Amino acid sequence: MLILEVIQDILAAIGVVLNGIPQGLLALTYGFASVPTGLGFVVGSVACGALGSVAPISFQAETIVLAGNMGKDRRDRLSMILFGGVIMVILGLTGTLSAITAFAGDAIVHAMMAGVGFMLVKVAFGMVKENRLVGWVSVASAVIIYLVSKALDPSNALVYTIVGSLIISSIAAKVAKQELGADAVSEKMFRLKLEKPTVNFTVIRGALSLACLTIGANIAFGNITGGMANANMNVDHLTVYSGLADAVSSLFGGGPVEAIISATGAAPHAVWSGVIMMAIMALILFFGLLPKIGKFVPSQSIAGFLFILGAFVTIPGDGAAAFATAEAGGSVIAAVTMSVTAVFDPFFGMLAGIVLKLLIGWTGLAF
Numbered sequence: 001m002l003i004l005e006v007i008q009d010i011l012a013a014i015g016v017v018l019n020g021i022p023q024g025l026l027a028l029t030y031g032f033a034s035v036p037t038g039l040g041f042v043v044g045s046v047a048c049g050a051l052g053s054v055a056p057i058s059f060q061a062e063t064i065v066l067a068g069n070m071g072k073d074r075r076d077r078l079s080m081i082l083f084g085g086v087i088m089v090i091l092g093l094t095g096t097l098s099a100i101t102a103f104a105g106d107a108i109v110h111a112m113m114a115g116v117g118f119m120l121v122k123v124a125f126g127m128v129k130e131n132r133l134v135g136w137v138s139v140a141s142a143v144i145i146y147l148v149s150k151a152l153d154p155s156n157a158l159v160y161t162i163v164g165s166l167i168i169s170s171i172a173a174k175v176a177k178q179e180l181g182a183d184a185v186s187e188k189m190f191r192l193k194l195e196k197p198t199v200n201f202t203v204i205r206g207a208l209s210l211a212c213l214t215i216g217a218n219i220a221f222g223n224i225t226g227g228m229a230n231a232n233m234n235v236d237h238l239t240v241y242s243g244l245a246d247a248v249s250s251l252f253g254g255g256p257v258e259a260i261i262s263a264t265g266a267a268p269h270a271v272w273s274g275v276i277m278m279a280i281m282a283l284i285l286f287f288g289l290l291p292k293i294g295k296f297v298p299s300q301s302i303a304g305f306l307f308i309l310g311a312f313v314t315i316p317g318d319g320a321a322a323f324a325t326a327e328a329g330g331s332v333i334a335a336v337t338m339s340v341t342a343v344f345d346p347f348f349g350m351l352a353g354i355v356l357k358l359l360i361g362w363t364g365l366a367f
């Protein structure tokens with residue numbers, strides 16, 4: 001029945017919203033404003049509806065963490081996201097995304113993503129050091145919830161993990177009478193202010209790193225969601241509207257809005273379920289509700305989810321794919337790409353992998 005299918009569409013959308021809110025709170029800790037981020041969701045909602053795309057965009061922990069840690073201050077972070085978004089729009093419009101990934105090869109792309117997984121784990125334990133009670137409760141509860149839900153309901157395991165660990169660690173902070181919301185900044189509804197970007201070495205490096213990460217994420221996450229919906233995924237379209245959403249959001253002080261693995265792909269009407277999800281998120285952000293939620297949630301409560309996303313999902317999945325290549329020197333190329341990404345950033349990681357791949361090709365040496 002149509003009514004039942006619509007209800008399923010809405011429930012899938014709400015599930016993705018519940019997954020996105022904690023990651024939105026993570027964005028707030030790095031100084032990104034919530035209200036202007038709503039513009040990014042509007043761009044995504046309109047684009048998906050107009051193009052018939054089943055791949056929605058939302059808060060993505062990997063990009064938030066990368067931009068948050070590479071930028072020296074808020075202006076640097078916003079500039080990275082802006083220029084990174086512009087790069088992705090150009091790649092999508094010119095159709096060069098596939099050419100870049102074909103040149104780099106699957107091993108390098110997957111190794112780069114695995115390297116980002118190590119970065120997520122490092123950030124998670126950095127949060128644990130900031131607040132040991134909340135951090136360890138978050139990590140411990142996340143591991144237990146993920147392992148149990150992975151066995152019972154694999155497709156929604158990450159949703160249960162992020163929501164459950166966040167609630168449990170927040171309760172632990174409340175019981176311990178920790179002060180919550182001290183750093184929360186209230187925002188006025190629909191208030192937008194144009195932010196002036198800056199250009200320096202850190203920003204350029206960050207923008208290129210974000211572009212490299214987004215290339216891998218768009219291909220991986222977009223195709224997974226497309227597979228859930230049994231639809232052909234146009235990655236170039238996804239690249240254009242996710243890049244445009246980033247650029248528009250960051251111009252007014254908002255955070256990155258990227259491709260995600262979305263449960264809306266399994267809804268009866270995948271396109272419109274994704275549109276509903278992004279519309280709900282836009283309303284939550286425009287009305288300034290996210291900072292209000294942040295007053296009851298310690299920022300370190302996201303540590304468990306970041307640990308699971310890095311150690312249980314990204315590193316094993318992308319790492320295995322990277323080392324499965326049969327090309328000459330593939331394992332060493334993957335290891336170098338992963339290591340350099342983890343220590344420095346995705347841009348230098350991919351660059352190191354490509355240079356090594358070319359050297360092996362030119363010299364005929366193999367390891």
